[in-house]
Amino acid sequence: xxxxxxxxxxxxxxxxLWWLSRRANFDLEDxxxxxxxxxxxxxxxxxxxxxxxxxRLALCARDPDELRRAQEDLAAQGATVEVFTADLMRKExxxxxxxxVREHLGPIDVLVNNAGRIEVGPLESATEDDFExxxxxxxxxxxxxxxxALPDIKRRQGRIVNISSIGGKVGVPxxxxxxxxxxxxxxxxxxxxxxxxKDGVRVLTVYPGLMRTGSxxxxxxxxxxxxEYAWFAVSGAAPLITIAAERAARKIVNACICGxxxxxxxxxxxxxxxxxxxxxxxxxxxxxIVNRLLPREGGVGSASRKGHESESVVTRSPATILNKRAxxxxxxxx
Numbered sequence: 001x002x003x004x005x006x007x008x009x010x011x012x013x014x015x016x017l018w019w020l021s022r023r024a025n026f027d028l029e030d031x032x033x034x035x036x037x038x039x040x041x042x043x044x045x046x047x048x049x050x051x052x053x054x055x056r057l058a059l060c061a062r063d064p065d066e067l068r069r070a071q072e073d074l075a076a077q078g079a080t081v082e083v084f085t086a087d088l089m090r091k092e093x094x095x096x097x098x099x100x101v102r103e104h105l106g107p108i109d110v111l112v113n114n115a116g117r118i119e120v121g122p123l124e125s126a127t128e129d130d131f132e133x134x135x136x137x138x139x140x141x142x143x144x145x146x147x148x149a150l151p152d153i154k155r156r157q158g159r160i161v162n163i164s165s166i167g168g169k170v171g172v173p174x175x176x177x178x179x180x181x182x183x184x185x186x187x188x189x190x191x192x193x194x195x196x197x198k199d200g201v202r203v204l205t206v207y208p209g210l211m212r213t214g215s216x217x218x219x220x221x222x223x224x225x226x227x228e229y230a231w232f233a234v235s236g237a238a239p240l241i242t243i244a245a246e247r248a249a250r251k252i253v254n255a256c257i258c259g260x261x262x263x264x265x266x267x268x269x270x271x272x273x274x275x276x277x278x279x280x281x282x283x284x285x286x287x288x289i290v291n292r293l294l295p296r297e298g299g300v301g302s303a304s305r306k307g308h309e310s311e312s313v314v315t316r317s318p319a320t321i322l323n324k325r326a327x328x329x330x331x332x333x334x
Contacts, residue, residue, distance in 0.1 A: 026159055026202070026257050029054035034101055034108050036088060036145065037115030039066035040331035041213040042163065044073070045249035046112060051079035053253065055110070058101045060084045069331050088115055089136035094144035107152035110256065112161040113142035113185075118215070119177050119304070120232050121222030124297040130177040138181030143188060157200035159256050162189035166209045166269040170276045170283065173291035174228065193261045202259040206252055209269025210235060210242040214327025217307040224299035229310035231294060237323040241268045245330055
C-alpha cells in the first residue's frame with residue numbers, strides 16, 4: 001500500500017508539473033517581438049523562427065545597412081518587420097528604442113536581449129574600456145530595455161529572453177571582459193525571472209555554447225590577432241562541438257513559448273556547466289592548461305582588429321567552411 005501511495009503521489013506530481021508547463025505555453029501569433037542585435041547571426045535566425053510562429057517583428061541594431069538587408073530577407077519570407085537603429089550602450093538610445101517601438105507598433109509582448117560584442121585576446125591586452133563596453137552591452141543595455149519595456153510586458157503577461165553564454169557560467173580564457181558581462185547578465189536575468197513570476201511574466205536565460213553563426217569575422221581580436229582569430233574561428237566551426245544558429249534559434253523560441261527559465265545549448269556547454277558546478281577547482285585548473293596553449297601577448301597589443309582583418313592560411317582553409325556558409329546565410333558577410 002505504501003508503494004502504491006508513493007507511485008500515486010509521484011504520478012500526481014508529474015501530472016501537476018505537466019499541467020503547469022502546458023498552462024505556461026504562449027501563443028506567438030500576432031505578438032510583437034523586439035530583438036536587439038537582430039540584423040545578423042543568431043538574432044536574425046531567431047527573427048526568422050519567431051516569424052514562422054506568426055509573430056510581428058521589431059529589429060534593432062547599430063548598422064542601418066545590415067538592418068535593411070535583414071528586413072528585406074524577412075519580408076521576402078512574408079514576415080511583418082520594422083527596423084530601428086540604436087546604440088544600446090547609451091541609456092538614452094535604449095529608452096528611446098522602447099518608446100519608438102511602442103509608438104509605431106504598439107506594446108511589446110516579447111523582448112529578446114541578444115545584442116553583444118566579443119573581445120578576444122590575453123588578459124594583458126584587455127583594457128578597462130573593454131570591460132566597460134562589455135558591461136554596457138551585456139548588462140546595462142538589457143537592464144535599460146527590460147526596465148523600460150516592463151510595463152507593457154507585465155500588462156500582457158509576456159516574455160523576456162536574455163541571451164547570455166556558456167561564458168556566463170564558466171570563465172573562458174582570452175574572453176575575460178566578455179565573460180564578466182555575460183556573468184552579470186545571467187545574475188540579472190535569473191533574479192528577474194524569480195521576481196516576475198508573480199506578475200505572469202516568464203524570463204528565459206539562454207546559455208549557448210559554440211554556435212555556427214558566422215560572427216567570428218565581426219568579432220574583435222587583440223594581441224596576436226591572426227592567431228587569436230584562427231583558434232576562435234576554427235573552434236566555432238567544428239561540427240561535433242558546435243550547433244547551427246538556426247537549430248539554436250528553434251530551441252530558444254520553443255523554450256520561450258513553453259515559459260522555461262533556463263536553457264543551456266549544446267552537449268559540450270551542458271557538460272562544462274555541470275562539471276563547473278560539481279568540480280569548479282578541477283575545471284579552472286583545466287582551463288588554466290588550455291590558456292597555456294592559446295597565443296601569448298604581443299602583436300597589436302591592446303589595439304583591436306576585426307576577424308575579417310585577421311585572416312591567415314588557417315582561417316582561409318576548409319576548417320572554417322561551416323562558419324563561412326553561416327556568415328552568408330545570416331547577414332554576417334557584409
